[in-house]
Amino acid sequence: MKAPLMLAAALLAAPALAAEPVKPAPSPGEIVAGALAGEWITIAPDDLLVMELAPDAKGRARRVVIQLISPPFSQPWVANIRTLARSHWWDGLAIVRAQDNYVVQWGDPDGEDAAKAKPLPPLVPTHESHYTVPAPAGLGKNGQSRFVNFSGYTDAFDDVFAGWPVATDQEEAAWPVHCYGSVGVGRGMSPDAGTGAELYTVIGHAPRHLDRNIAVVGRVIEGIEHLSTLPRGTEALGFYRTPEERTAIASIRLGGEVPGLPVYQHLSTDSASFARYADARANRRDPFFIMPAGGADVCNIPVPVRRLPTPEK
């Protein structure tokens, strides 16, 4: 007699259950919107690089905001980039390259012509040994923030977060990875490691083969559409064929030199909200989705950035 009774109880309970509204699972964006104020980290103005391109064909301003990468990663190049910005070195130079599904690159169009190249301010030496650093404590195989295993061949390293997407090598070394929007340092053939004067942004699928071969120095946090929509160059590697095709750089400044710059914050990758957000990116359960992926790679979990909603007093 038990089974029918339970069935009856279930039938009696059903209307009450049905009356409870079924709450859909939150989307990644909804989780980020609900993050606590203390989970956001304010980005210091001098960790921002503000690039003003020449206005577009309709006269509209084109501003690209880049966050410079945090220690311990790529610091010799970051130091040079601050020196170049403070000396207004990029002003009047240009976007020289746009290669589809790869990079947009800027710097001195005459940089490889010693007679015409724009003189550089004093810069610190860089070396390819600085592409990696000792892994910060807590990262690596035993870290909490393990995501996809990038390497199908060697199973030798993990991708994790340390404010930035980072790959780690059995807790011995760590390096920032190339994702959409990452900013890196153009260079010549090894042992040249680049100064930081020639920079590029990724505008396609993460070119992870560049990791540990080029310094990653930052990420675009606003305005990447001003780079990603530029006409592609038609020469090899997407370089523009004629000077007229290039886009002029009006100025590049550190954030501290830009009047009225908004305050930008990024979500702490150590926060509970980031963990929920990353899980939701890896397993979409919001209404549109019918089959959660069961995983995501670090480049599909972009670190959320916002403008501070109200001015800081």
Added chain:
Amino acid sequence: MKAPLMLAAALLAAPALAAEPVKPAPSPGEIVAGALAGEWITIAPDDLLVMELAPDAKGRARRVVIQLISPPFSQPWVANIRTLARSHWWDGLAIVRAQDNYVVQWGDPDGEDAAKAKPLPPLVPTHESHYTVPAPAGLGKNGQSRFVNFSGYTDAFDDVFAGWPVATDQEEAAWPVHCYGSVGVGRGMSPDAGTGAELYTVIGHAPRHLDRNIAVVGRVIEGIEHLSTLPRGTEALGFYRTPEERTAIASIRLGGEVPGLPVYQHLSTDSASFARYADARANRRDPFFIMPAGGADVCNIPVPVRRLPTPEK
């Protein structure tokens, strides 16, 4: 006495070895350029979808060529797309959406307004159960073409190649994956699986969370820059705010209806050259690189496509 003799022999041999020029490792592009004629597969004209956008601001033509996905994948939608192309259904419709690092989408701007929507020709039914198919023989855990393991959480499936990048589930199911340039079918909320009338192309990092949630029906093989450089829409999800911001579609045709269309071929993913190319993409050893990655994901190993160098006789 044997070891010193061998050493002496080695020393004697050294100058001759040094005189041999050190041949740099070939780049992925060089490997593809050296592929044998028999390793290329000609794409049938009716497996091509040729989209002509309205000319750009300077009057230049904008053609996008899409290869429709091969059986057994997504065939109900492919059948509908052929029907729609043959009835010239897309002519005069528009690009309605461009979301940075995500998708560009086209179709009927009035598609969701029953009173104004353009009537559709008779189409076959579609169902979300068709997002996956039984894995073709030879794919999956025991296949030869295993690349990166996409899922860091479940370790449940592998990414492989079957002419197309495909994910497999322990040899039971397979599904085409979303990479840069993939073409998919817009849809409403489940159980709507879309007809194929509303299409999009990926213009950013592979949105793998869409796999098994949306039908992948093809890939752009030429002219993606005409989509990836379009101005981004400013409404939610990158939809254009005003009709004037949309780009008009002059026509979409199957390749067999396009006079003078070049012959396109893709490299067989079963070929020896493709295996060498994939390995080179995963482990760059050409001169610029100092540290091979040790792996690559399927979306970083785009299937090479070429125009047939000489006209077919």
